[in-house]
Amino acid sequence: MNNLIKSKLELLPASPGCYIHKDKNGTIIYVGKAKNLRNRVRSYFRGSHDTKTEALVSEIVDFEFIVTESNIEALLLEINLIKENKPKYNIMLKDDKSYPFIKISNEPYPRLLITRQVKKDGGLYFGPYPDVGAANEIKRLLDRIFPFKKCTNPPEKVCFYYHINQCHAHTVCQVDEDYFKNMAQDVANFLKGQDDKIIEDLRAKMAGAATQMEFEKAAEYRDLLQAISTLRTKQRVMAQDLQNRDVFGYYVDKGWMCVQVFFVRQGKLIERDVNLFPYYNDPDEDFLTYIGQFYQEKSHLVPNEILLPSDIDAEAVAAVVATKVLKPQRGEKKQLVNLAIKNARVSLQQKFDLLEKSLEKTQGAIENLGQILNIPTPVRIEAFDNSNIMGTSPVSAMVVFVNGKPSKKDYRKYKIKTVLGPDDYASMREVLKRRYSRVMREGLIPPDLIVIDGGQGQVNVAREVIRDQLGLDIPIAGLQKNDKHQTHELLFGDPLEVVELSRNSQEFFLLQRIQDEVHRFAISFHRQVRSKNSFSSKLDGIQGLGPKRKQALMKHFKSLTNIQKASLDQLQAVGLPVAVAQAVKEQLGEGRT
Incomplete structure (x- = not known):
């Protein structure tokens, strides 16, 4: 606990309100509310806590508070502050998408739909269904029972569903609006639990089909009745008042x-x-x-x-x-x-x-890693790797792990712009300077630890850029691989030394995951760039062959080999002028035909 926090703790009022914890970068990491601010905020800095709370407290370097008139006001303010700032230690729901509804559309020929938006459009909405699978299961059953519109055909053109008696939205069906209104009411009753009428109708149809010796149709009605019975079991009636x-x-x-x-x-x-x-x-x-x-x-x-x-x-x-x-x-x-x-x-x-x-794999791993390296818990780790083949299509990639887990929205790809040839050190120097110049310029959150996929040379280059050129104080570590391309050693310190890590420890497994992920990401990006360059380079420089014509060629012929085998007439059929088609043949080595 620093002196600033000690001083502020003395000033806390015994009033309801919200408190805002911040880390070393001034970023809000937790928002809470309290009936008594003095007791609640002081409790964070006194006594022992469990692992997760210790992790929160270890990052707090400052806090603010807002006094409110009541506990309810504090609750409303807390919800707004969490929504605005999205602190990493606050409750974040797993899924922010809305739940699906079953909708009967308000159209001359109504449709039965699954939707996540309720609009004032005259449609009938039923739900919500937290399980989209349950909503789809109910819709499939209703589609088999009720012949709502299921196609996009005009009314005069019948569809497949018409032939199996599941779509009556065609002029040949000769149904009026009242037919669909009654059907919509039957569906509404079914979804409200009033399904006795539908069951009676299906039983009557099943008996009629059996009497007429139409056993396949009778079996279909039997299956529908069984499906309704199963649905009834899943949707057990809990109250007679039909309330939501x-x-x-x-x-x-x-x-x-x-x-x-x-x-x-x-x-x-x-x-x-x-x-x-x-x-x-x-x-x-x-x-x-x-x-x-x-x-x-x-x-x-x-x-x-x-x-x-x-x-x-x-x-x-x-x-x-x-x-x-x-x-x-x-x-x-x-x-x-x-x-x-x-x-x-x-x-x-x-x-x-x-x-x-x-x-243990995430929070415990970063805490142990911080203790081993004698640095604050590295909540945010940024790792870099380069990829090229004999200096061609050089790229670099950065992956980010937050609280021991990959944060893929923060991943970044870099095309090397200033380096000619296979110079791994120069490529690393360029990318690190680009990345952390932007961090400084735009006030982005810096990492607690930078991991370089490489040995002493790469780490020294990183220090030169981060510490000497940009003046940033960020710990830098290197990960070396063995001859089997597996994570082998962690380099850290000044001067650099091999850090002893147990091969069975969670912190070693975390570093292994980070190194594998940044290597995978870099290789994947390099393959994309190389593939694009391979295609572009063989067709570049041909007068009259711009990006649109290249795209048209590739879309039609699918590969360079097929373009190479194509005749002049075939190339012209794609839209190439004669001169351009001849130039393509010459460029790809087949000559004029």
């Missing part, structure tokens, strides 16, 4: 929280959502934050009612979600909440072993 509800339950253990949400739609439990994450605040406070993010970030349909565990502040939830919020004390609704809590506990217990292994 979200039922929340949570369980905490060893610094981790599991939240389960049961989605009850039209009185049926249709699906659940599970989220498992580390928490840093009081469990009930982080649970409130989760609910706020859940309805904001996921654009989730707000139900008629939300059911919560008894220890949660319902008033605070009502402030962030405009719907009825209940904490049931008895009856069926209480049983639903208890079921959600039970499932949360089971999920946490089942996944804890995997999470522990994951933490």
Whole structure:
């Protein structure tokens, strides 16, 4: 704990509000709320913590706080600050896409669709379905039962589905608007759980087909009835009032929280959502934050009612979600909440072993690596590798690992611009200067550790650029391979020394993954560039053959070999003038024909 933090801790008020933790770069890494700012913020810098909290605290070099009038105001402010800054230690939901709905379109010939957007277009929407597979399964069943429009043909032209009696959107069907309105109502009743009429109709059709000795058609009706029965089993009726509800339950253990949400739609439990994450605040406070993010970030349909565990502040939830919020004390609704809590506990217990292994491979690995190198925990690692063949098509690549995991959105590719010939040192010098000049110029987040795929020479070049030319204080390590092209040694220090790492340690496995990934990324990029250059170089310089004509040639002939074998007439058929076609033949070595 530095002097700045010590001084600020003395000034904290015993009021509700939000606190904002920052790292050495001034980046916001965690936002929290508290009923008592003084007690909450001081707790981070006193006593012992678990591994994940220690990792957070180790990065805090400054904090700010905002006092609010109430705990509810603090919750609303916290949700907005998290949404705006996306701190890496805050709860981030696994999936920010909206859930699918089943839609009956408002058209003369309605269609049955799966959509993720609810619009005021006159269509009928049913859902949401957290499991897109369940939505597709229901749609497939409805498509077999109801002959909605399934094609893009004009009304006068029949389609395949017409011939199997699954599309009546054609003039020859001679159906009016009331036919589709009644059919849409039947679907609506089915999705609301009122499927008795449909079942009776299918049974009557099955019996009629059997009487007429149309056994294949009878078997089809039988299969539809069986599918409806299976769907009924999956969508167990939970309430008779046909209300839409979200039922929340949570369980905490060893610094981790599991939240389960049961989605009850039209009185049926249709699906659940599970989220498992580390928490840093009081469990009930982080649970409130989760609910706020859940309805904001996921654009989730707000139900008629939300059911919560008894220890949660319902008033605070009502402030962030405009719907009825209940904490049931008895009856069926209480049983639903208890079921959600039970499932949360089971999920946490089942996944804890995997999470522990994951933490050991990632968080534990970077912590151990930091201790071995005597540097702060390298949360962000940037690694570089060059690739060329005898100096042709030279490229370089950078991969980024954050908290021990690849951050592919931060990967970068570099074409070497200033180096002629196979000069690995000069290529590394150019790329590092380009990368970290931009980091300084644009105020990007610098890495905690730079890893160079190479030995002493490459590391010395990196130091020359990073430390001497740019004046940056970033630790630099080198990874050397053995004669089998496998990760062999870690070089670090001034002067450079081999760092002893156990071959069975997680930190060694992490460095191995980093080296393999940057090599794969560089080789992949080099192959792309080489392939493009190979094609371009043989056709470059031909007067009258520009990029569009090259593209047309490749699209038509598929390969240079086929272009080389083509006759003048065939080349002209692609759109080449006679003179250009002759020049192509000469350039590729076949001569005039």
